[in-house]
Amino acid sequence: MLESVNRVLVSRSALAHNFGLCRRQVPSAAVMAMVKADAYGHGMLECARVFADCGAEAFGVAEVVEGVQLRQAGFVQPVFILAGVLPDFFDALFEYDLTPILVDGEFVSPLAVKAASLGKRINVHLKVDAGMGRQGCLLSDAPEIVGRIANQKYLHLAGIMAHFPKADDPASGSSERILSDFLKMTTGLGLETARGFSLHIANSGGIFSVSGSGLDMVRPGISLYGYPAGGAGSGKGTAAEQLQPAMSFTSRVIQARVVPAGTGLGYGHTFITKRTTRLAVLPVGYEDGYLRSLGDSAQVLLHGRRAPVVGRISMNLTLVDVTELGDVRSGDEAVLLGRQGKESITADEIADWMRTISYEVLCLLGHCNRIVYTD
Structure with a gap:
């Protein structure tokens, strides 16, 4: 079968290495491998297989449909x-034995009614907003919601979670404050000794940078795929460098x-050649997740050397x-992300050119191209 010359390569051995590195930072904690967003563009099912082989105790996804898959x-x-989870998806929770994260008390009663109608007890976790400001109940509201869940025969509160907003910025001190507030609240509830109960707050940044945040379970995401949470340089001085x-x-x-000096290149002629210029044309564009914002700023690897996108x-x-690379010919391999020879281009570097973060780069490229697994 004919396939595009553009391809994303994903190294299973790198995935396994990264999982092991995360595990070693918090050896007493269970690992919930985050495979949402198609494993950050790396392919959810194959990555989950690798992490399962490495001993992942659980998986984290964003939507019910991912859990069903x-x-x-x-x-x-x-x-x-x-x-x-919205009520439309409650049936799937029970059919596929999925664990919902309740973000407030709104759906406690509807979920309990559904569970009772099926005669099935379901584990739930409660998300509290300990400082992220995005999702979850307020810390002050958590005791009341916990009480409501406890009063439901068919709901079992199996855990409470929160999320660090600035774990990649240890100097801020905010993660330590958030962890302290989270533990103070949960200790007051007296649930941490309950059988099968787990507390979890550490994301990738927390695992490598926030001491004592491992608790019962951790949720590594971007680190599983090879990048520190805060971008290039953020993992310096920690195991994240590995x-x-x-x-x-x-x-x-x-x-x-070859084009002469004074030739305008591409739409809008944003680049005008100042000399006789040798060009390599790549069949890659924004359809492939290589966004328009990379024009006149990115670099690619050819013959083991960097060359500018123009x-x-x-x-x-x-x-x-x-022009500086010598005899580049049709059919030569171009590396837009990754290593060629002694040179490499990282997702953090592409993210800087795009003015975004590595997460977006990986998701874009993985979603837009066929994936080939190596190792």
Whole structure:
């Protein structure tokens, strides 16, 4: 079968290495491997297989549909639905044995009614907003909601969670304050000794940077895929420096051509050649997740060396100035993300060119291209 020359490569060995590195930071905590958003663009099912083989105790996803896909693929570990669940999806929770995260008290009674009608008890976790300001109940409201859940015969409160907003910024001190407030609240409830009960707050940044945040379970995300939570340089001085990027993105030169000085390149002629210029044309564009904002700023690897992207990125084409690289020809491999020879381009670097974060880069490239697994 014919396939695009553009492909995302994902290293299973890098995924396993990163999982092990996270595990070693918090050896007494269970690991909920975050595989939401198609495993940050790396392919949910295959990544889940790798993490399951490494001993992941649970998986975290955003939506019910992702949890259903994991169950249909044969995964038996607990699957947590972290972004909340609407009543339309309650049936699937029971059919596929999924664990909902309740973000407030709104659906406590409706979920209890559904559970009672089916005669099935369901585990739930409660998300509290300990400082993220995004989702969850206020710390002050948690005791009342916990009491309401406890009064429901068919609901079992199996855990309470929160999320660090600035774990990638240890100097702020906010994570330590949030952890302290979270533990003070949960200790006051007297639930932490209950059988099967777990507290969890640590994301990737917390695992590597917030001492004592491992608690009963941790939720590594971006670190599983090889990047520190705060971008390039944020993991310095911690074990996060040992993370291995799992994704590469490659293409091949579709045309090599020479243009004279004074030639305008691409839409809008944002780049005008100042000399006779050799160009490599790549069949890559914003359709492939290589966004227009990378024009005139990004670099790619050819023949093991860096070369600048010139002109605007088109829907399906990108121009690269290879004048300094010698005899670049059609068919030569181009690496837009990853390593070639001694050089490498990281998602953090691409994110800087795009003025975004590595998470978005990985999701875009993984969602827009075929994935090939290596190792």
